[in-house]
């Protein structure tokens with residue numbers, strides 16, 4: 243009978259689904275654990291690398307001073323990488339993060355010194371411009387449906403050029419800032435815990451380090467505990483499905499890029515604290531370094547998978563390798579070589595974890 | 601069959617073009633209170649386009665949609681959901697990496713009571729998980745061990761079950777299902793069909809798209825035959841055989857005059 247053939251054919255074509263059985267080996271269990279919590283891999287790598295360098299270098303490396311020095315050295319990249327994570331979770335990429343950070347710092351400096359704007363207002367203006375550039379990226383990606391790579395590649399060039407034109411390639415010197423607008427260096431303020439009588443050694447923190455940790459904690463909360471965070475993952479996972487489930491995909495994407503711009507502007511502010519001066523040529527490597535931290539941190543470049551904690555660990559891993567190898571007297575190229583290995587290994591692990599669904 | 605006065609959901613003269621393809625060509629549709637209408641038609645006939653227009657997933661180029669007699673305009677699926685129309689799309693529309701509970705409440709998350717919800721915007725995970733668990737048990741889908749497991753770790757049948765449970769949990773006026781049994785085995789299909797009948801017994805009308813003639817003839821009160829982007833005819837399953845229905849939808853046989 244025609245109808246029965248028709249039905250049989252359509253059934254066969256779709257395939258018959260079955261409930262999965264729960265037979266699992268140890269490897270599959272590990273795969274499942276990583277699938278649920280992808281930050282475990284970078285955490286493991288971080289702890290192992292700290293242990294290895296600690297054994298090799300002893301107290302030169304394994305001291306509160308050296309450990310907190312790593313935090314100081316990764317603070318800018320850590321902040322930018324946290325922002326980059328948001329974009330990459332939506333299956334995008336932001337190549338303009340470094341440029342946004344730099345132009346924001348230049349605006350904070352130039353508004354204060356060229357126009358005599360109160361420094362608090364200048365900082366606010368810098369944060370605002372960073373947010374606006376991010377929002378424009380988001381608008382072009384969400385509304386104009388342009389690929390994130392292209393949009394932010396273009397924005398990187400535009401913002402960097404605007405930065406040089408506007409600042410006239412001028413650096414605002416550290417002494418001038420210290421004397422007239424110390425708020426610009428606020429995030430570079432250091433404080434020590436457990437230093438000796440002469441103020442040497444001990445754990446050394448800056449407000450920039452605190453800012454990095456706060457940003458990571460707040461973003462981790464927002465991604466896990468709020469509807470917005472769930473929407474970020476859903477959009478990165480499958481934008482069409484998210485739209486059909488009632489998520490405002492465009493608004494989510496624009497909010498992510500705008501927030502990324504805002505956080506990059508904070509990184510720009512921290513950059514002034516770190517280097518002391520306002521320099522239009524600073525922060526050139528931030529985009530590639532932030533993407534490195536994100537990838538080593540186990541966030542999938544395909545979107546929708548990974549956690550901000552992973553990125554934080556990723557940034558710290560880079561910091562541990564950099565300082566550890568330097569203290570060990572190795573050529574700096576070894577750092578790049580090992581980071582390269584880690585990037586490729588991290589992506590391979592990501593591919594493996596994704597197979598859990600099969 | 602005598603019909604109550606105003607249909608719950610109506611479409612009049614819907615047109616939807618994708619470039620040069622006309623997916624809907626002056627299409628009409630009626631769904632009355634308490635009934636199951638099956639929509640059948642060849643692949644590419646425009647069935648999914650029709651239900652997407654009624655669920656807000658696509659905005660038709662022409663024509664209007666009436667809910668309980670009043671014209672409505674859905675620009676997004678959220679608009680239709682706010683009116684109590686829930687849809688299980690052919691693609692299921694779930695985020696594979698997110699949990700079952702996350703997916704059930706996507707786009708309508710519950711927040712904690714008090715300042716943690718209003719100021720910190722914190723999700724009420726416990727309540728969402730509880731409701732999800734209850735809905736899945738109602739469906740007999742508790743072979744799923746963990747409400748927090750990612751949807752991609754479920755089998756095809758389980759995923760379909762979650763999608764149907766989501767629609768059944770939130771649909772208050774109309775539930776639309778686009779080929780809900782296509783990927784299912786015999787036992788799982790049965791469960792979904794029982795659920796459909798169960799939902800109807802609660803008084804909620806259903807639109808069911810299906811290729812499976814025995815399923816259609818088992819549960820449908822009326823069958824809307826869709827051909828070349830429009831309604832060819834509406835038949836009563838008691839008056840026709842399955843091969844008649846297939847003949848109408850493939851054009852092998854002319855449609856009966858009285859629709």
Ligand SMILES: Nc1ncnc2c1ncn2[C@@H]1O[C@H](COP(=O)(O)OP(=O)(O)O)[C@@H](O)[C@H]1O
Pocket residue numbers: 618621622623641642643644645646647648649650
């Ligand atoms: N998003 C789209 N873009 C372009 N063409 C589409 C799109 N959606 C559907 N179509 C076309 O519209 C016609 C009807 O499709 P559809 O409504 O999915 O039919 P059915 O569900 O009956 O198989 C088909 O020719 C299909 O190729």
Ligand SMILES: [Mg+2]
Pocket residue numbers: 647648649690778
């Ligand atoms: Mg279809």
